[in-house]
Amino acid sequence: MADMMVRVPISEQDPKVRATNFEEVCLGYTEEEAVAEASRCLNCKKPMCVGGCPVSINIPAFIQEVKEGNFEKAYEIISESSALPAVCGRVCPQESQCEGKCIRGIKGEAVAIGKLERFVADWARENGIKPKNTSTPNGHKVAVIGSGPSGLTAAGDLAKAGYDVTVFEALHEMGGVLVYGIPEFRLPKEKVVKAEVENVKALGVKFEKNVIIGRSITIDELMEKEGFEAVFIGSGAGLPMFMHIPGEQANGVFSANEYLTRNNLMKAFKEGYDTPIARGKKVVVVGGGNVAMDAARTALRLGAEVHVVYRRSEAELPARAEEVHHAKEEGVIFDLLQNPVEILVNEEGSVRGCKVIKMELGEPDASGRRRPVEIPGSEYEIECDTVIMSLGTSPNPLISSTTVGLETNKKGCLIATEQGATTKDAVYAGGDAVTGAATVILAMGAGKTAAAAIDEYFKNKN
């Protein structure tokens, strides 16, 4: 009898091997492993895990089906709530959501809900099972701006409620941050993202790429000229932030967005693609979030020695513990309690190093985390040829500045109610465009809530 307190281990690529390739790190459960892990679920009467899930997947119900080997039924249960289970099973911070609430986790290890979700979604894809749309078309047209997690979720839910949905994407591929931001080794593009987008298409959603809302066409024009009666804005995070320190415009300083976009969306790492990327020898990544981990692990795979420079200590790293753990295993070096004060530039205008100052933690700040304070005179130089700034983003003003009556807050984020209603009638919004940069699953939750609110809007209108 297996120990019910511990998880069925999952196989991963060896750190030494995966540090040199872009294949997926985690290999997923086999059928036997999934059934064994599912049998650890206590099937609680009042399941806490469901409350921890932003899209409220009926977790115990799908896990019971996995336990019985009814994988197709398990997929149907997940699909009722989520349009992107293969994505979520890979990138959700389960440890602080569903798994964080699992009763098993009190005395032992929480049930591996995320890994089971991933197994079910992968099994369905490999067996050609698609989500079903049994609704009757109601003839109402809804436009969705952006094909990232919030847009795909809203589009899927609206299609399932009978709406005629078109998704507009500014880039040349569907998926938003799932294709330009999150690297291949965490989220395979062809196998997983494209397949999930196809599933949303199978629900009847139409997609149009290369359309920049606010430039190619405005929201007002979509509503007045193209017959869209409601709009959901899921346009994402926006412009990368920089530190405003000397040397930051030098060649070799990139935003994490640029570095990751070149590699992920434009596939600079792949033979045969035209897009260039700086394959640094020694790379400094500034920041400690999930995006910083993605940039660091990408630079490592492109052949560099990589240092993550973060101004607080390990306990405050905003990245998921699993990402930090994977990065360390692969050989990323963490230079904690340090902060760049200047980028050092050579005669050709390229980066030759980074001057950093050591920090210590003072009193807690507004975020509740202890505020980092500079230690006077502690500056030293790190030699490097590439610096990647991963400091977050500020909202892109393109849509708010071109839409009549759409208001933003002081930070430039779209103002929306908890249900996603903006200050403009029939226009809803959710995801990073409203909250600022957050997670895939929070954006999906916002897309789901807004889809329900849009449905409600039409019902009240009729």
Next chain:
Amino acid sequence: MYPILKKEKLSDKIFLMVVKAPRVADGCLPGQFIIVKIDEEGERIPLTICDYDRAEGTITIVFQTVGASTERMAELNAGDAFADFVGPLGQPSELCIEADLEETKKKNIVFIAGGVGTAPVYPQVKWLKEHGVKTTVIIGARSKDILFYEDEMRAVADELYLATDDGSYGFHGNGCQQLQALVDEGKKFDHCVAIGPMIMMKFVCLLTKELGIPTVVSMNPIMVDGTGMCGACRLVVGDEVKFACVDGPEFDGHLVDFDQAMARAKQYKTEEGRALLKQQEGDTHHGGCGNCGGDK
């Protein structure tokens, strides 16, 4: 897909294409740009809009071959199609805003186009002509054989001056020298638009600063997405960092840090040169081209 309806070779390395892209043609204004991607493996290439026809749903682009992707682009012909063609991107030219037309009409405007810069100058001059604004245009080029759009520009500009560095056609000298000559003749300008290679825009700005003529330039830095996401196109303008794709492409030329912009433009030169060489050499390419000068 976005079909190419027409292709024309304007000079040895400069090509014109008319592309069907109704959504872009419907919303674009002079000064804006597009991003084109040849196929799955291609780069996203930003190019200014040279002309547009809303009724036909077409955009005219002009490009010079400078790297692997533009070389590949030059091989395409009418009947082929681009995988992606997105736009319009960036802010329209501040001269081509209908609401400000009365102010614009009071100005004595001179355009200085250098090389391929003729392409983005043309739609602005055309728009101004259509709205009753008089303009003077100087087109500068290294020599006669790389001048293009002379007839088209003559049809829309009130005065057109041509200048060649080698004296093979028109004024013997560059655009800056032609401007100086016009000013020396007593012509008065109170607004200048300079579009062309960064080095040319830098020198025009040095001159116009001396002459006291406010000058707008159109910047074409390295870009990836062109929508304000990656920050690759950042420039120092005055004391601020600006993104050419969302804040520009036009900026006050007297505030742009050209030296920094030129250094940033070289960022991928070796990579691009290598990619080009690899493409030309095909199977015979064996790397080791770091110092071979294959790049532009």
